[in-house]
Amino acid sequence: VGCSSDDTASSEDEGSGEDTGSEQEETSGEDAGSSSEPVKIGVLASLSGALETYGVQTKRGFELGLEYATDGTMEVAGRKIEVVFEDTETDPKVARQKAIGLLEDEGVDVLVGSSSSGDTKAVLPIAKQHEKVMVVEPAVADSITGADWNKYIFRTARNSSQDAVAGAAAIADEGVEIATLAPDSAFGRDGVGAFVNAAKDLGADIVHQEFADATATDFTANIQKIIEADPDYLFVIWAGANTPWNQISDLKLQEKGIQVSTGAPDIAALKTMKPLVGMEGFTVYYHELPENEVNDWLVKRHEEEYGEVPDLFTPGGMSAAISIVEALKKTEGDATADSLIPTMEGMSFDTPKGTMTFREEDHQALQTLYKITLEEKEGYDYPVPVLERKLSPEETAPPIQNGQ
Amino acid sequence: MRKLGMGRSTGIYVIIALLLAVLPFVYDDRIILSLVMQVFIFGIFAMSYDLLLGFTGIVSFGHAMFFGIGAYSVAIVLNQNEATLFYLLLGTLLAVAVAGIVSFIAGVLTLRLQSHFYAMLTLALAGLFMVAAEKMRSLTGGNEGFVLMVPDMFIDTSGPTLYLTCLIVLVVFFFLVRRFTQSPVGKVLMAIRENEQRVESIGFSIMYYKVIASMISGIVASIAGVLYVLSLQFVDTSVFATDVTLDALLMTIIGGVGTLVGPIIGAGIIEFAHHWLSDLADVHWIFKRWIILFGIVYILAVIFFPRGIVGTLQEIWIKRKYKKQQGKEATKDKNEAAS
Amino acid sequence: MDLFFNLAINGLATGMLIFLLAAGLTIIFGLMDVLNFAHGGLFAWGAYSGVWIYDISGSFLVAILGAIVTGLLLGALTEWLIIKPVYGNHVQQILITLGFMLVLSEMLKVVFGPNQKSAAPPAYLDGSWQLGDVILIKYRIFIILVGALVYGITYFILKRTRIGLIVRAGVMNKEMVQSLGINIRLVFMLVFMVGSAMAALGGVLLAPYSGVIYAEMGMEFAILAFIVVVIGGMGSFTGSLLAAILVGMAQAFMAYYVSELSLAVNMLLMFAVLIFRPQGLFGGKGEAA
Amino acid sequence: MKALLELHDVQTYIDQYHILHDISFEVPKGEVTVLLGRNGAGKTTTLRTIMGLNPAAKGSVQYNSEDITKLSPYKIAKKGIGYVPEDQGIFEGLTVGENMRVAMKKENESTHERMEWVLDLFPDLKTFWKKPGGQLSGGQKQMLAIARAYMNENELLLIDEPSKGLAPIVVEKVMESIQQMKERTTIVLVEQNFLMASRIGDQFYILDDGQTVHQGAMEELQENETLRKKYLGIA
Amino acid sequence: MESIISTKDLTIAFGGHVAVDGITIDIPEKQFTSVIGPNGAGKTTFFNLLSGQLSPTKGAITFNGEDITKLSPTKRTRKGIGRSFQITNVFPNLTVLENVRLAVQSKNKVRFQMLRHFTAYKQFEDRALELLEQVLLADKAHSLANNLAHGEKRKLEIAMLLALETQVLLLDEPTAGMSLEEVPAILDVIRRIKEQGDTTIVLIEHKMDMILDLSDQVLVLFHGQLLAHGSPEEIMNNETVQSAYLGGLYDESSA
Numbered sequence A: 001v002g003c004s005s006d007d008t009a010s011s012e013d014e015g016s017g018e019d020t021g022s023e024q025e026e027t028s029g030e031d032a033g034s035s036s037e038p039v040k041i042g043v044l045a046s047l048s049g050a051l052e053t054y055g056v057q058t059k060r061g062f063e064l065g066l067e068y069a070t071d072g073t074m075e076v077a078g079r080k081i082e083v084v085f086e087d088t089e090t091d092p093k094v095a096r097q098k099a100i101g102l103l104e105d106e107g108v109d110v111l112v113g114s115s116s117s118g119d120t121k122a123v124l125p126i127a128k129q130h131e132k133v134m135v136v137e138p139a140v141a142d143s144i145t146g147a148d149w150n151k152y153i154f155r156t157a158r159n160s161s162q163d164a165v166a167g168a169a170a171i172a173d174e175g176v177e178i179a180t181l182a183p184d185s186a187f188g189r190d191g192v193g194a195f196v197n198a199a200k201d202l203g204a205d206i207v208h209q210e211f212a213d214a215t216a217t218d219f220t221a222n223i224q225k226i227i228e229a230d231p232d233y234l235f236v237i238w239a240g241a242n243t244p245w246n247q248i249s250d251l252k253l254q255e256k257g258i259q260v261s262t263g264a265p266d267i268a269a270l271k272t273m274k275p276l277v278g279m280e281g282f283t284v285y286y287h288e289l290p291e292n293e294v295n296d297w298l299v300k301r302h303e304e305e306y307g308e309v310p311d312l313f314t315p316g317g318m319s320a321a322i323s324i325v326e327a328l329k330k331t332e333g334d335a336t337a338d339s340l341i342p343t344m345e346g347m348s349f350d351t352p353k354g355t356m357t358f359r360e361e362d363h364q365a366l367q368t369l370y371k372i373t374l375e376e377k378e379g380y381d382y383p384v385p386v387l388e389r390k391l392s393p394e395e396t397a398p399p400i401q402n403g404q
Numbered sequence B: 001m002r003k004l005g006m007g008r009s010t011g012i013y014v015i016i017a018l019l020l021a022v023l024p025f026v027y028d029d030r031i032i033l034s035l036v037m038q039v040f041i042f043g044i045f046a047m048s049y050d051l052l053l054g055f056t057g058i059v060s061f062g063h064a065m066f067f068g069i070g071a072y073s074v075a076i077v078l079n080q081n082e083a084t085l086f087y088l089l090l091g092t093l094l095a096v097a098v099a100g101i102v103s104f105i106a107g108v109l110t111l112r113l114q115s116h117f118y119a120m121l122t123l124a125l126a127g128l129f130m131v132a133a134e135k136m137r138s139l140t141g142g143n144e145g146f147v148l149m150v151p152d153m154f155i156d157t158s159g160p161t162l163y164l165t166c167l168i169v170l171v172v173f174f175f176l177v178r179r180f181t182q183s184p185v186g187k188v189l190m191a192i193r194e195n196e197q198r199v200e201s202i203g204f205s206i207m208y209y210k211v212i213a214s215m216i217s218g219i220v221a222s223i224a225g226v227l228y229v230l231s232l233q234f235v236d237t238s239v240f241a242t243d244v245t246l247d248a249l250l251m252t253i254i255g256g257v258g259t260l261v262g263p264i265i266g267a268g269i270i271e272f273a274h275h276w277l278s279d280l281a282d283v284h285w286i287f288k289r290w291i292i293l294f295g296i297v298y299i300l301a302v303i304f305f306p307r308g309i310v311g312t313l314q315e316i317w318i319k320r321k322y323k324k325q326q327g328k329e330a331t332k333d334k335n336e337a338a339s
Numbered sequence C: 001m002d003l004f005f006n007l008a009i010n011g012l013a014t015g016m017l018i019f020l021l022a023a024g025l026t027i028i029f030g031l032m033d034v035l036n037f038a039h040g041g042l043f044a045w046g047a048y049s050g051v052w053i054y055d056i057s058g059s060f061l062v063a064i065l066g067a068i069v070t071g072l073l074l075g076a077l078t079e080w081l082i083i084k085p086v087y088g089n090h091v092q093q094i095l096i097t098l099g100f101m102l103v104l105s106e107m108l109k110v111v112f113g114p115n116q117k118s119a120a121p122p123a124y125l126d127g128s129w130q131l132g133d134v135i136l137i138k139y140r141i142f143i144i145l146v147g148a149l150v151y152g153i154t155y156f157i158l159k160r161t162r163i164g165l166i167v168r169a170g171v172m173n174k175e176m177v178q179s180l181g182i183n184i185r186l187v188f189m190l191v192f193m194v195g196s197a198m199a200a201l202g203g204v205l206l207a208p209y210s211g212v213i214y215a216e217m218g219m220e221f222a223i224l225a226f227i228v229v230v231i232g233g234m235g236s237f238t239g240s241l242l243a244a245i246l247v248g249m250a251q252a253f254m255a256y257y258v259s260e261l262s263l264a265v266n267m268l269l270m271f272a273v274l275i276f277r278p279q280g281l282f283g284g285k286g287e288a289a
Numbered sequence D: 001m002k003a004l005l006e007l008h009d010v011q012t013y014i015d016q017y018h019i020l021h022d023i024s025f026e027v028p029k030g031e032v033t034v035l036l037g038r039n040g041a042g043k044t045t046t047l048r049t050i051m052g053l054n055p056a057a058k059g060s061v062q063y064n065s066e067d068i069t070k071l072s073p074y075k076i077a078k079k080g081i082g083y084v085p086e087d088q089g090i091f092e093g094l095t096v097g098e099n100m101r102v103a104m105k106k107e108n109e110s111t112h113e114r115m116e117w118v119l120d121l122f123p124d125l126k127t128f129w130k131k132p133g134g135q136l137s138g139g140q141k142q143m144l145a146i147a148r149a150y151m152n153e154n155e156l157l158l159i160d161e162p163s164k165g166l167a168p169i170v171v172e173k174v175m176e177s178i179q180q181m182k183e184r185t186t187i188v189l190v191e192q193n194f195l196m197a198s199r200i201g202d203q204f205y206i207l208d209d210g211q212t213v214h215q216g217a218m219e220e221l222q223e224n225e226t227l228r229k230k231y232l233g234i235a
Numbered sequence E: 001m002e003s004i005i006s007t008k009d010l011t012i013a014f015g016g017h018v019a020v021d022g023i024t025i026d027i028p029e030k031q032f033t034s035v036i037g038p039n040g041a042g043k044t045t046f047f048n049l050l051s052g053q054l055s056p057t058k059g060a061i062t063f064n065g066e067d068i069t070k071l072s073p074t075k076r077t078r079k080g081i082g083r084s085f086q087i088t089n090v091f092p093n094l095t096v097l098e099n100v101r102l103a104v105q106s107k108n109k110v111r112f113q114m115l116r117h118f119t120a121y122k123q124f125e126d127r128a129l130e131l132l133e134q135v136l137l138a139d140k141a142h143s144l145a146n147n148l149a150h151g152e153k154r155k156l157e158i159a160m161l162l163a164l165e166t167q168v169l170l171l172d173e174p175t176a177g178m179s180l181e182e183v184p185a186i187l188d189v190i191r192r193i194k195e196q197g198d199t200t201i202v203l204i205e206h207k208m209d210m211i212l213d214l215s216d217q218v219l220v221l222f223h224g225q226l227l228a229h230g231s232p233e234e235i236m237n238n239e240t241v242q243s244a245y246l247g248g249l250y251d252e253s254s255a
């Protein structure tokens, strides 16, 4: 009763970008396999709550991605593509309900999502039960392509280990002394673990690992310890709202000869990093970094549509869309997992971040990441990531963790 | 007369339960069914909360702790062993035992003090459990949690097996808890809510009763946690979050404190209001901010249904009865005057 | 020794910040016996409105005043719409203020957008002084001073005027206070407004402190404030100050010396207080000051 | 003489319960008017209705020829009406001294004088000046409640069962004090202690089941045994 | 005469203030003892010590020869000391009937029965109604206790106490605030219990006629100490009692 979701962005509103899918007709979810039927894609994202900004980035990217990959026809191999967006509210329970609704009531053929690792993990078993391919974007937890993985799961997002490897590649070298600072959570610990391995591989010394309460407002103690360890670099993995940047600068780390490095976040969060101008680090995406047609198209269309540049996770959403459309082209519209999985394994596709490849073993997309420095620039109210060098997909390839 | 009334309400509950039991066979909107199942689970949880708040007058800010204990006990036992019914039962027993012990300790430590100490102690304990779940990463996977295998019969979480299991557990616990609240002990609990000191001086030791209430409530809550993790096949530290406690609290208050059916109805209202409001996001931009509407619902509920839905209905009913009685008396007086 | 000073000063500053947050709550809770779960929302509104005003006016002082005014107005509105129907009923207070909390937080996104906002201290409070190895962060010293000032003024008002007395009497027996010719409704509203203004002040001061504000900050910090109120002893104003400082210090020192437990500091502290000194560290005879 | 306070056909509900059905009486200035009646007759509710604590649904309350039926309690109190409630209304967490301070509308010479007079009347209060009101003995609370009401320059005092729980010697003091107050203040008294009521009352009203059923001068009741039997059950 | 309760040097101090000061007294079994004294003399506090609401700073209490100084109020009630309260002390949001039924239930030692329905205990309800009849409150049986007038609450209080059928009844100003018309009825109830002769009653009252009428012996407390102790007549003629407690009022009322 009243629960059929109307937020399907069908081809009618292509180019309108506004999510007013009001003329949506009811479609029965049965035998979606026949080629006259549209292909349905369900996208799970945090469209409200704390991760709303990420969810919205994914959504915009995904819509533009479909448009790009189908040349605006919103059709692939003769089948229309329909998308249903659902808000997970960053609550695993809701995510799961929405996923069930998408699969069973809407009858979607492919799932995409979601903004948080918890939401995503709660949905993984359902994809398996329903034997539907799920493209994970932008959740980062390693276990999604590790311990909790199943064969229906593909990921266009980079995982924590890739971040870590990129972070290491940006600063680690023979004899360099590095300390780390991360939130005391699975996210922080996994990330540091992977970073430490990667950095050691490159010959660096890890002199101190510091974990802090992610909700704390005061990081003095943590920074004190780092000062005492006196490394060349402090590598910070941080997510969450209370940031340590102000204190890092107030306690004059840089003046003590400790360089700070971290992954650059989205633009809103970059604004809080003014004290870190000059920092060397890496990023997943910043719209000025990649040089390719897809990205040019994305930046242009995104500005037309929304009056602003694409942000951290917009290309991820777009990549997910492109990967699905490309796979469907190859299967000639067959959206069943049986034909999609073999097609997607090892598949390469062009994204705003260059070419990505789904690794066969764990379905993780190998992709380019960027080594950057943060610089002050005229006309920007935040420190701008400036390209140092591209970190190639091979260079940042994470270890395979799903036992395949 | 009271006996008769009781029988009738029991009958109504049984009929409703039967209707709910056939629902999955005649209605196949899976999302609604899984929503109804969540209502069952949170109905149990809210009911356990009401046992504390509504019947004994104890406020808890950390009730999520028991929910989380239930969820993690089963999840860890199933994860560390095989996903069979046997281990599910073992996990459930573990949940009950741990919840029983923790609620016993929390109760003994603070229930001799004013009630907000229990509230705050449970809040602290829930926080500590959350940190523990986060720290024991080899068992729990930290705050990101882990996906778990469940016994085969429950694998299809939107199928009728799990649905019916939740319904049966709800019904059983509803009648058990109701019987408990209507037993002599239940009456003493209500008296404690009203005036502790007086209960002591008519010869009951309140500590025993409060600890009993705390334990039963904790154990029932842990059962809700068990079902929750079965329905999610995934667990993370959010089961210990204050939000979970607040949900139970809101369900109890909206439904009607001290009424038992109230919390279940409250769970239904909150889950469905949540679902529908958030689904309206595309009808009008305002619904994108459905949380605002959700908040307004709470506010209006307090203003217009200060005693919760069920409590307010009961009150109206009592008023009616009183009016009738008055009317009768008035006519009687008139008749007398006339004669 | 330098290390000790660094930790102590930063702990103190954090404590003062928590105190500013908790002060409004203590007053509203301690004097009026209202469990205000929307307190965090008022706090977040103070932060957002302050940062917004700072952005357009360029003056931090104006921003602080603006936040206080926002707090006063929102406080009046809250008391009038939300709190008035539920005086004396904790259960209903929880429900209605939580509802209002949702509205307040989400309205932030409607008004200011869903993104987190960055905030920096004004130039004259930016940076730090270095004395040997002791680093004094200017903004933190500023917070400590403001905290002390707020405490002093409030303490004076509570001790030296009849207002504290009247409010407490009003909570114990509202009818009787009215029967003595006091418009307790108005008094309650004023107190509530002041409490909200304190929350808003805490919010605007927190913004440059942590560098970033976000819509969910209210709930996160409100729980911390509640913990402080409990540790300090329900309704004891001085207790909240000392408890806040204790929490701030504990966070700083625990993070350094027993970092494994740093996640659990607040909870452990509250746990210990409840077990060993349930009336709160400084609670006792229901003194409001 | 013009009546200071008049009630006309007052009807009051508490929630849905109809408590006062028809209360009418007049309180002449400078006299002591006693309300009598059995438990549950509605005496307390009548005083509360006058104070605006349970406002009348129908009928009117006139004070100094002004309609105060719908005013809020604090406005009524401000007009110069003092109230000693049946349950004493002690602020349990405040000390005796603080209880007195809350009650004082202003502090000046005359209130200081009053304070001295009151503390002479009830020396216990002075002894326990710093003790929380909640820890007083039953009788001490009663004294505090009365003392509080004496602190202000009131034109009318509503006193609900002042003698309850007081030792005989204190009852006597309270009676004297009421007699002294009478010179400045008009008093409405609810009192079960008939001896006391008859000694200081000028006129009486008898309430039964929310209605005023009888009235007269106090002497009349003292002399008329049948009346006493009928309404009060005493000889 | 057997004494049922004896106190030895019973003392309690609140901070510096000694509210009950070294009281040593035997309360004879199956007799009617009254306690009088000025306001604040320590009468209620004395009761609180006997019933266990407070524990003494010094001294001991024995009941039926057993030392009960350390027992909780609950235990003392079960052993047979029941009391009523000076301030009205009932369960406000339960009905009058439920208030009394709880006391009946306690008397019948139904304490931890959590599975049987309460209506299975019909006899409790009957007994409760019977008690309400006795105190003239039967017509209010189904009202919430909260909605009673003050005097009615006092009666409820007495009904709850009677329900416990304890060996000792401690009555703290049971008729305060009760209307003149109804005092005799309550007195009747008390008198009837007294005449049955198997209950020990201790009464605090300020109504002298009542004391004179009912008491076998009278204790006078003054500043926490036992000032005098004897038959009602002796006490009435005691000059200190006359001047410190009774004032002039008593003479006239008895006249």
Ligand SMILES: Nc1ncnc2c1ncn2[C@@H]1O[C@H](COP(=O)(O)OP(=O)(O)OP(=O)(O)O)[C@@H](O)[C@H]1O
Binding pocket: D014, D015, D017, D019, D037, D038, D039, D040, D041, D042, D043, D044, D045, D046, D086, E146, E147, E148, E149, E150, E151, E152, E177, E178, E179
């Ligand atoms: N809050 C209430 N709700 C319902 N009924 C009430 C309430 N308060 C009082 N009553 C009823 O109103 C009637 C009158 O009460 P009131 O207190 O005015 O009596 P009273 O004359 O002062 O009696 P008493 O001498 O016992 O103090 C009583 O029957 C009482 O039961």
Ligand SMILES: Nc1ncnc2c1ncn2[C@@H]1O[C@H](COP(=O)(O)OP(=O)(O)OP(=O)(O)O)[C@@H](O)[C@H]1O
Binding pocket: D128, D131, D135, D136, D137, D138, D139, D140, D165, D167, E014, E019, E037, E038, E039, E040, E041, E042, E043, E044, E045, E046, E086
């Ligand atoms: N809990 C307490 N804390 C401190 N002082 C107390 C406490 N209880 C009683 N007191 C004091 O002890 C003294 C005796 O009080 P108690 O209540 O026993 O008097 P009482 O003889 O019953 O008087 P009344 O006739 O007025 O009821 C009083 O001065 C009172 O203030």
Ligand SMILES: [Mg+2]
Binding pocket: D043, D044, D045, D086, E149, E150, E151
């Ligand atoms: Mg009365």
Ligand SMILES: [Mg+2]
Binding pocket: D137, D138, D139, E043, E044, E045, E086
């Ligand atoms: Mg007494």
